[in-house]
Amino acid sequence: MDFDALLVGLLENVSFSRQEGDATAYLVAQMAALGYDQAFIDAAGNAVGTLGTGEREIVLLGHIDTVPGVIPVKVIDDQLYGRGAVDAKGPLAAFTAGAIKAGAQTGWKIIVIGAVEEEAATSKGARYVATQYHPSLCVIGEPSSWDRVTLGYKGRALLECRVSRPISHTARPEANAIEQAVAIWNAIKAHCDVLNQGRERAFEQVMVSLRTLRSSEDGFTESADMTIGFRLPLDVPPDALKAQITPLISGSLAPDAESELSWRGEEVAYRADKNTELTRLFLNAIRDVDGKPGFLYKTGTSDMNVVAPVWNCPIAAYGPGDSAFDHTPEEHIPLADYHRAIDVIANVLRGLNSSA
Secondary structure, three states, X not given: OOXXXXXXXXXXXXXXXXXXXXXXXXXXXXXXXXXOOEEEEOOOOOEEEEEOOOOEEEEEEEEOOEOOOOOOOEEEOOEEEOOOOOOOHHHHHHHHHHHHHHOOOOOEEEEEEEEOOOOOOOOHHHHHHOOOOOOOEEEEEOOOOOOEEEEEEOEEEEEEEXXXXXXXXXXXXXXXXXXHHHHHHHHHHHHHHHHOOOOOOHHHXXXXXXXXXXXXXXXXXXXXXXXXXXXXXXXXXXXXXXXHHHHHHHHHOOOOOEEEEEEEEEEOOEEOOOOOHHXXXXXXXXXXXXXXXXXXXXXXXXXXHHHHHHHOOOEEEEOOOOHHHOOOXXXXXXXXXXXXXXXXXXXXXXXXXXOO
16 A cells, blocks of 8 residues: 555645645545545535444544645655645545554444644534544544644634724824734733743743734725734633733724724634543554654644534544644655554554553
8 A cells, every 4th residue: 555645645636725625535535445434525525534333433533724835745855745744634644544554443433534624713624523423532633743642732812903093194193003003912912921921831821923914094094904813721711812802902092093803713722631541542552663652732723622622532633744844835744754653543543442
């Protein structure tokens, strides 16, 4: 079985968020050719493959979409380059290959999913499958390095803020819309700095970033639009954040200005239990491939944030690749790590009936 070709083909089928159709069709065709019992595209547009008919389900939930930017697919010194090689077609291909390498397991139904729109902050694919399955175990496909397992992801909120005011002559002293938007940003940043006092670990901090800032005017009104992103710890859910940030914005505006706020992409942080049937499977599986396993807690979000509170089962994220290359122009994955991850997934699945 040429599992390298599986990943190369997946990378060659460009699949920016909301443009995943070619890649999902490709993956379903590959699943069918590899011998999955079922291989299909579901109602949300996800690629799905199943092995076995047991009563217990294990869902291997990767995502097939990527951020924009085409990176030529090539191999240099055993490093496979391409958009999605790390985030997260490498992990998804490792799931697909590892499941078929292990084969069906008595009493289990193995479900491999390439979900759509994870990168679009809508998680359309994950929200759909959360209503369709009732797994006993779940693995999320995200880069962790082949010998690490991720147990937590921070929450998220995105704020779209527009500041508008009547146009005045540039010689007048009043703060213009852009300057007032900057004042709002400074107030938010200072507030988050205070919140983070005494929080040493990045997983515990409220991380804030100014994503975009644009200005416009129509001859009568001038406006400044900005997008602010928040990465949230367990003790600061989106609703609590909004209650703190909204008064800061109104308090930063001059009397002649007004603001329009819109929140989106809200996810609550999640941290999985470290001592579960699933983590024991991974620890053993990594050691069986001569690795020294460890645990990670990520500052981003993933589809774990979406499905974990619904399924309420042992869950972890796993996949080959260095997340430092997520979304970058140099995104690539060592093929040796991809092969090791396939073996780890196969070992996890082979151990399903010996872990209880």
